[in-house]
Amino acid sequence: MTIDASAFPSPRRRASARKRRRLALLALVGLALAAATALILNAFTDTLVFFRTPSEIAQRADAPGTRMRLGGLVKxxxxxxxxxxxxxxxxxxRADQAVVYVGMLPDLxxxxxxxxxxGAVGPDGVFKADSVLAKHDENYMPKDVADRLKAQGEWRGGDAPAGAPK
Known part of the structure; x- marks a missing residue:
């Protein structure tokens, strides 16, 4: 009885098949990682914005109840x-957005x-806020700092900024 050598793959052929499987597995893992990264970055595009203006809310027709930040000036x-x-x-x-808030407002x-x-825009088109953050004036300076600058003769402001002595 003779054994047919072609029935058994050579060691070189087995190593080559393992390398191909390993390469295919790495390609599949890389593709899954790229897809997951793309999905995460796509999900962040809307939430990376610090706030939306009333004009942006009017242009975008987000579904009622979509959480967001609304920023602008109090009319x-x-x-x-x-x-x-x-x-x-x-x-x-350019545009106005009605807001309703229940709670204590910040001092500013x-x-x-x-x-x-x-908060979120309700079905009635009114923005229902669950928190309100007041932005301070860029010219704000604590009273004691303004006093020290005036005492040293280094005060360069024309009008006293908010918080400064008059």
């Missing part, structure tokens, strides 16, 4: 207090001041 004459509920309008001077909140609210 003059729009603030109305009803107990703990506050209604106001945020504007970017006032008409004409920058504000960022977090």
């Amino acid at each position: 003059q004459g729009s603030v109305a207090h009803e107990g703990t509920t506050v209604r106001f309008t945020v504007t970017d001077n 909140f006032r008409e004409g001041q920058g504000v960022v609210t977090e």
Whole structure:
């Protein structure tokens, strides 16, 4: 009885098949990793924005209840207090967005001041905020720092900034 040598693959052939399988597995893992990275980056595109303006909210027709941040200026004459509920309008001077908030407002909140609210637009088109962040004026300087600058004769401001002595 003779043994047919062609029935058994050579060691070189076996090594080559292992390398191909390993290469295919690495390619598959690389493809899965690239797809996962693309999905994650795509999901972050909307959430990387610090806030949306009223104009952007008007242009984008997001589904009601989509969480976002709304930023702009509190429109003059729009603030109305009803107990703990506050209604106001945020504007970017191109579009306005009505906002309703229940709770205590920050001390810096006032008409004409920058504000960022977090919440969602309801089915009625009103932004229901669950937090309100008032932005301070860029010229703000603590009173004691302004006093020291004036005492040293280094005060260069024309008008006293917010918080500075008059």
